[in-house]
Every structure is written in C-alpha cells, then in structure tokens.
Amino acid sequence: MEEHYYVSVDIGSSSVKVVVGEKFHNGINVIGTGQTFTTGIKNGMIDDFDVAQHAIKDTIKKAQIASGIEIEDVFLKMPIIYSEIHDVVHEIKFDGSSTEITGEHIEDVLDGIRDKNSAKDIEIIGVYPKMFKVDDLHEVSDPKEMVATQSLSVDAGVITMERSVLVNILKCVESCGVHVLDVYSDAYNYQHILTPTEVELGTCVIDIGDQLTQVAYYERGTLFDADHIPMAGSVISEDIAEALNISFDDAEKVKEQYGHAFYDLASEQDVFNVTQIDAEAPVAFSQKDLSDVIEGTVEEIFLEVFDLLQEMGLDKINGGFVLTGGSSNLLGIKELLTDMVSEKVRIHVPQQMGIRKPEFTSAISTISSGIIFDELLDYVTINNH
Numbered sequence: 001m002e003e004h005y006y007v008s009v010d011i012g013s014s015s016v017k018v019v020v021g022e023k024f025h026n027g028i029n030v031i032g033t034g035q036t037f038t039t040g041i042k043n044g045m046i047d048d049f050d051v052a053q054h055a056i057k058d059t060i061k062k063a064q065i066a067s068g069i070e071i072e073d074v075f076l077k078m079p080i081i082y083s084e085i086h087d088v089v090h091e092i093k094f095d096g097s098s099t100e101i102t103g104e105h106i107e108d109v110l111d112g113i114r115d116k117n118s119a120k121d122i123e124i125i126g127v128y129p130k131m132f133k134v135d136d137l138h139e140v141s142d143p144k145e146m147v148a149t150q151s152l153s154v155d156a157g158v159i160t161m162e163r164s165v166l167v168n169i170l171k172c173v174e175s176c177g178v179h180v181l182d183v184y185s186d187a188y189n190y191q192h193i194l195t196p197t198e199v200e201l202g203t204c205v206i207d208i209g210d211q212l213t214q215v216a217y218y219e220r221g222t223l224f225d226a227d228h229i230p231m232a233g234s235v236i237s238e239d240i241a242e243a244l245n246i247s248f249d250d251a252e253k254v255k256e257q258y259g260h261a262f263y264d265l266a267s268e269q270d271v272f273n274v275t276q277i278d279a280e281a282p283v284a285f286s287q288k289d290l291s292d293v294i295e296g297t298v299e300e301i302f303l304e305v306f307d308l309l310q311e312m313g314l315d316k317i318n319g320g321f322v323l324t325g326g327s328s329n330l331l332g333i334k335e336l337l338t339d340m341v342s343e344k345v346r347i348h349v350p351q352q353m354g355i356r357k358p359e360f361t362s363a364i365s366t367i368s369s370g371i372i373f374d375e376l377l378d379y380v381t382i383n384n385h
C-alpha cells in the first residue's frame with residue numbers, strides 16, 4: 001500500500017516554506033519541513049525568476065531530506081493579492097430517475113462554475129462550496145450518498161486571480177521538477193485555523209508577514225471577504241533602521257531579538273548596543289526605545305486593517321481577531337491590538353511539532369485545504385494509520 005502525503009509550498013516575501021504532512025485522525029501529522037530565505041520574491045510574487053526558482057528548489061530538497069519522501073506533487077498557496085472574491089450559484093440537472101450523488105457529481109457542479117466564469121485575463125483559482133441543494137429542497141454541506149432526481153445546485157464562493165501572475169508562479173514552481181496538483185488561496189486557507197464557533201460568529205484573521213498583511217473575514221460558516229495591505233514586517237524593520245540610524249539588516253536583528261510592539265509593557269532595563277551608520281562607537285538603546293518605533297508602525301498596519309474591514313461593510317467583529325504570520329512573533333502585538341479594539345484577540349501558532357511558529361500557518365492550512373477537497377470530491381487516499 002502506498003502512503004498518501006500532502007505537500008504544500010508557500011512562496012513568501014521573505015522565505016519559501018514547504019511542509020510535508022499526512023492526514024492523521026482529524027488533523028495533520030507533519031513529517032518534514034523546509035524553509036529558505038530569499039530575495040527573489042516581492043509582495044508574495046516572483047520578482048527574480050532565477051533567484052526564486054533556486055529558493056523553491058532548495059526548500060523542496062530540504063523538505064525531501066527532512067521527511068525522507070520523494071516530492072512529486074504539491075499544493076501551492078496563493079497570496080491574497082491580485083485576487084477578487086465573489087459568489088456564484090450553479091446547478092446540474094438529473095433526468096428524473098433516482099441518482100445517488102457521488103464525488104464526481106460534486107466535481108461536475110464545481111467545474112461548471114469554472115467553465116461559466118472563465119475570462120481572458122482572469123483565472124479562477126478557487127471554488128469553495130458554501131452550501132449544496134439537493135432537488136432544490138435540502139440544504140446540505142456535503143451531499144455525497146444522498147439521492148437526487150432533479151438537480152444538484154451549489155452556492156459557492158469564487159476566488160479569481162490575474163492570469164499572468166498565476167501563470168508565472170506556476171511556471172516557477174513546476175520548473176523545479178514538481179507538479180502542482182492545485183492552488184489554494186489564503187483567503188480560503190485561513191478558515192481552517194479558526195474554531196467552528198469563530199467561523200460562525202464572524203472572525204477576522206490578520207496574517208502579518210514580511211511585505212504583505214493579509215486580512216480575511218469569515219462569518220456564518222464561510223469566507224465573507226479578504227484583502228491585503230502592502231505593509232508588514234519589512235516596513236517595521238525599515239522604520240527601526242531609520243529611527244535608530246542603523247542598517248536594515250541590523251534593524252531586522254534587533255527587531256527579532258528585542259522587539260516589542262506595546263510601549264506600556266516594554267522594558268527600560270533590557271538594553272542592547274548597535275553600531276550606527278557612519279559611527280564608530282556602539283550606542284545603547286532599550287527595548288522601550290525600540291517599542292516606541294515598532295508600536296507606531298504596527299498601529300498604522302492595524303488602522304489600515306480597520307479601514308479594509310470598514311470597506312467590507314463590517315463594524316463589529318463578534319468572534320474577534322486572530323493574529324498570525326511571522327510578524328505576530330513580536331512581543332506585545334496581542335496587547336497592542338487588544339488595546340485598540342473591544343473584541344477578543346488571540347495569536348494563532350500551528351501546534352504540530354516542527355512548525356510551531358506563526359509563519360507556518362499559511363503552509364499548514366494549505367494542506368488542510370487539500371485534505372478537505374480530497375474528502376469532498378471523494379478522491380481515494382490510502383492511509384496507513
């Protein structure tokens with residue numbers, strides 16, 4: 001029996017991440033990972049093809065060595081940029097005789113949406129069912145094994161992306177010798193890091209990465225809308241570099257080692273030395289000095305997030321906020337957001353061994369998306385457990 005592995009690739013602005021996992025009971029067992037820092041990606045998009053290709057290839061190789069698995073097929077995560085989200089209803093008809101609904105029927109009705117909505121410069125990268133209707137009577141989340149005589153319809157969310165952006169990412173990944181089985185937008189992926197109650201009540205996920213802050217809002221069991229802000233961890237480092245008059249690389253280091261996003265809680269005793277540009281002698285700063293800069297930038301990011309939510313027509317987030325992505329490693333970031341909103345705030349860190357860092361959220365939730373679709377479409381997966 002052949003074991004079934006899921007491999008996801010997350011091409012982030014600061015690093016490429018690959019996770020190899022397998023389905024394990026109701027969760028995912030992580031078997032191996034790879035991560036490579038790169039300058040070939042800007043805003044989650046390929047900026048330098050060769051550099052990006054090398055980084056992706058290296059990361060796949062690292063994950064291959066770590067997991068002991070030959071990686072051939074991957075799921076690719078897509079960032080929430082150059083993307084649009086809308087709703088579509090589609091139906092397939094039956095001939096009046098009793099038909100037991102299978103994964104193939106579900107695939108047919110979802111594919112129908114892809115065919116109906118294809119445009120020249122825009123590609124559909126995700127069709128996620130919100131609800132199915134069997135014979136226009138029963139509303140169900142998974143109609144498999146039910147019997148229909150007239151029709152199967154689906155109320156689905158559709159995520160589109162500009163074709164040329166998609167084509168180039170796919171080309172870059174496939175040139176590394178792997179086959180992309182499917183792509184999943186983070187707009188869909190983040191739903192899997194929420195509890196059913198959060199998805200029902202209305203919860204906002206904020207992934208603060210390196211160059212992108214991605215925002216997705218889920219309500220009544222499904223994605224409502226998602227968008228991004230072109231501002232994240234690298235802007236925080238730029239602001240530190242400018243305020244302390246140090247190099248960008250030094251700013252990254254002090255941010256990660258001493259950074260604090262909430263001035264009121266930052267320490268005055270925690271002091272570090274840095275060498276300023278064009279200066280000989282090192283200068284001392286405290287974590288409190290540093291937090292003064294970081295708090296301002298992170299606050300600006302959150303204010304932009306609130307603007308996005310307002311544009312989406314939302315003014316109350318009943319289920320609260322979930323922070324994730326590499327920049328949510330910043331001490332005090334939860335406290336800062338808690339100070340700015342009246343809703344609950346939590347940080348999401350994946351719990352699987354080997355990926356207990358918020359920067360792995362997107363990669364692991366891409367695997368969740370892959371598993372969910374395999375189950376919905378009833379693809380045969382062989383599990384050795």
Ligand code: ATP
Nearest residue numbers: 012013014015209210211212233256326327329359
């Ligand atoms: P993007 O999602 O923007 O395309 P990415 O996926 O590569 O980029 P992540 O890996 O989620 O981004 O996060 C990287 C960012 O997190 C970097 O800006 C890095 O400086 C920041 N970061 C990582 N650890 C820490 C830390 N301990 N404190 C502050 N920032 C951190």
Ligand code: MG
Nearest residue numbers: 012013209362
């Ligand atoms: Mg990212």
